[in-house]
Amino acid sequence: MILFFISSSSSIPKPPLPGSNTITKWKGNKNKNDPSSGLAPSSSPSSEEQKLVDDRPAPGSAAPVEAPTSNFTMGAIPATGKMNATFVTLARNSDLWDIADSIRQVEDRFNRNYHYDWVFLNDKEFDENFKKVTTALVSGTTHYSTIPKEHWSFPDFIDQDKAKKVREDMAERKIIYGDSVSYRHMCRFESGFFFRQPVMQNYEWYWRVEPSVKLYCDVGFDPFRVMAENKKKYSFVISLYEYAETIPTIWDSAKKFMKQHPEHIAEGNSMKWLSDDDGESYNHCHFWSNFEVGNLNWLRSDAYIKFFETLDQDGGFFYERWGDAPVHSIAAGLLLKKEEIQFFDDIAYWHVPFTHCPTSEQKRLENKCACNPKDNFDWKGYSCTTRWFDMMGMEKPEGYQDQKD
Numbered sequence: 484m485i486l487f488f489i490s491s492s493s494s495i496p497k498p499p500l501p502g503s504n505t506i507t508k509w510k511g512n513k514n515k516n517d518p519s520s521g522l523a524p525s526s527s528p529s530s531e532e533q534k535l536v537d538d539r540p541a542p543g544s545a546a547p548v549e550a551p552t553s554n555f556t557m558g559a560i561p562a563t564g565k566m567n568a569t570f571v572t573l574a575r576n577s578d579l580w581d582i583a584d585s586i587r588q589v590e591d592r593f594n595r596n597y598h599y600d601w602v603f604l605n606d607k608e609f610d611e612n613f614k615k616v617t618t619a620l621v622s623g624t625t626h627y628s629t630i631p632k633e634h635w636s637f638p639d640f641i642d643q644d645k646a647k648k649v650r651e652d653m654a655e656r657k658i659i660y661g662d663s664v665s666y667r668h669m670c671r672f673e674s675g676f677f678f679r680q681p682v683m684q685n686y687e688w689y690w691r692v693e694p695s696v697k698l699y700c701d702v703g704f705d706p707f708r709v710m711a712e713n714k715k716k717y718s719f720v721i722s723l724y725e726y727a728e729t730i731p732t733i734w735d736s737a738k739k740f741m742k743q744h745p746e747h748i749a750e751g752n753s754m755k756w757l758s759d760d761d762g763e764s765y766n767h768c769h770f771w772s773n774f775e776v777g778n779l780n781w782l783r784s785d786a787y788i789k790f791f792e793t794l795d796q797d798g799g800f801f802y803e804r805w806g807d808a809p810v811h812s813i814a815a816g817l818l819l820k821k822e823e824i825q826f827f828d829d830i831a832y833w834h835v836p837f838t839h840c841p842t843s844e845q846k847r848l849e850n851k852c853a854c855n856p857k858d859n860f861d862w863k864g865y866s867c868t869t870r871w872f873d874m875m876g877m878e879k880p881e882g883y884q885d886q887k888d
């Protein structure tokens with residue numbers, strides 16, 4: 484039953500943390516300065532994204548500029564070439580072949596033309612084989628970092644007995660990952676700490692990639708550049724309703740934050756998408772965070788950190804089973820203006836069990852898409868994307884009615 488699949492997983496620059504073990508592997512040139520290897524695919528996105536995508540660099544100018552990330556000024560948009568951005572993956576050594584699959588997808592459809600870096604994070608040290616295989620697959624520079632214990636453990640204010648009882652109860656109720664301690668650490672880490680790892684401090688933009696995901700169309704534009712040039716801070720491809728039993732009190736914590744920190748609540752935010760009664764209750768809509776392209780400075784902002792800390796103190800990562808998807812989504816929905824959130828229709832994507840496949844046939848053909856449009860989740864009853872279009876006043880693509888349930 485799909486409801487059991489929907490929850491998705493998931494800290495401010497502080498001095499490098501003790502125990503943090505960052506290994507950087509600088510790679511050879513790998514044709515990075517060879518213009519012939521930097522041709523952007525000839526795909527041409529259309530519909531509501533056309534305007535955004537039209538700002539992309541001319542084919543051939545997109546990739547080959549090699550710029551050391553340390554030379555970037557945060558917030559500056561380079562006129563051409565690469566942005567200050569990285570892919571980021573949280574994974575275990577045992578995820579190697581599933582992440583290898585994902586990397587291949589991302590490289591073939593996008594990164595072979597851009598050579599962005601890739602950061603791998605793990606609560607244990609990555610083994611040599613993991614590093615060897617992933618370094619061979621990524622066309623940019625790879626970095627491997629071990630997460631410090633403080634970011635992957637129970638905070639001292641958590642009552643262990645209470646947390647254990649919750650896990651036992653959720654196991655009985657067969658809530659997916661309900662009995663898992665590691666899944667909870669993972670969700671808390673993705674909510675509050677991945678962007679605070681020392682290795683992430685070098686970057687302004689991230690694209691999150693999980694094991695075993697697929698990209699079905701050529702991505703013939705640079706999503707980081709599109710985000711920067713259009714003042715976007717967060718993006719999504721799939722949205723849906725969260726499994727309510729994993730987050731019974733998350734909205735109480737969010738309301739507490741709104742009351743304590745009205746200065747951080749954006750005017751013109753997405754409250755209408757999150758709530759059907761002006762903020763009284765949460766409708767469980769969230770962006771599926773196993774895919775994200777976002778701005779790290781936003782996550783490192785006082786507003787986001789205060790939001791995370793308010794939620795964290797309430798203990799719901801352990802006393803319930805809060806996922807990073809609702810955490811990021813509620814934060815984006817409240818702290819950002821709605822126009823700062825981007826729906827990437829052009830990035831066709833699959834993570835079990837849902838697909839985003841562009842509704843427009845023209846778009847699918849132009850971008851060499853291999854997804855079956857019938858699988859597109861956007862307009863199905865369990866998706867929140869219709870609501871997103873309605874709130875944004877965006878016109879739905881032709882043929883969307885045929886893709887409802």
Ligand SMILES: Nc1nc2c(ncn2[C@@H]2O[C@H](COP(=O)(O)OP(=O)(O)OP(=O)(O)O)[C@@H](O)[C@H]2O)c(=O)[nH]1
Binds near residue numbers: 605606694
């Ligand atoms: N290092 C590490 N990574 C983890 C651990 N658990 C999950 N991850 C990673 O965290 C991300 C989310 O975990 P998933 O197991 O994919 O969670 P999900 O997407 O909610 O559920 P699935 O439907 O199983 O994919 C993935 O990138 C995993 O590789 C862990 O214990 N250690």
Ligand SMILES: [Mg+2]
Binds near residue numbers: 694773
């Ligand atoms: Mg996953």
